[in-house]
Amino acid sequence: MTITRSELLDVVYRFYPRGVHKIQRIYVPPGEPVYEDTEEHRRLVEAANHGRAQYPTWKAMIRRLGDRYGLQNESLSLVAGGSDPAYSARIYRPRDSGPVPSISDRASLSFHVSLLGPHYGIHSRGEPDEIPAAVAKEIEATYPGYQPIPPELGNEVVPDVDMDGLMMGEATIYVCLFSNVWTWVDP
DSSP states (O other): OOOOHHHHHHHHHHSSSTTTOOOOGGSTHHHHHHGGGGGGHHHHHHHHHHHHTTHHHHHHHHHHTTTSSSSEEEHHHHHHHOOOEEEEEEEEEEEESSSSSTTOOOEEEEEEESSSSEEEEEEEEEOSSHHHHHHHHHHHHHSSSSOOOOOHHOOOOTTTBBBBBTTTTTOOOHHHHHHHGGGGGGG
């Protein structure tokens, strides 16, 4: 099934209010909308709560992948009570050809499973190996019905959403559905 730009923006706008800056109440004039008071933010918090409840499924999947690859779970802020929109992890590829990851390894692939809709993303440097396909296969087996967001849609800017660390006009569909962690691995 093909996913469309319109469908993805509908998901984004369900969880992120349009035109509302994410700033604290003390900086907003009385009567003005505050991000945390919006229905969209409430839905994001509910999705994160659901993600915490379903965390054992994610943990089992990354354990399986971690048995094969040097992996770092980036979902710990979600477990600690954050309102992250996705589970996230990074895979480290060795700089040398040795089988054991070392301190000099580099993150060269991140992957994310959205808590906001049946979507996932794999952000890779494009190194020629089987890792992206293996990760996709594992995600699709663990989360039936989830599908990847194509780059031509995921990299599209959402002009009227404010996110942590990004001003309006800077967040992409990928960042909205997977968090700023998406940007931690450059392709």
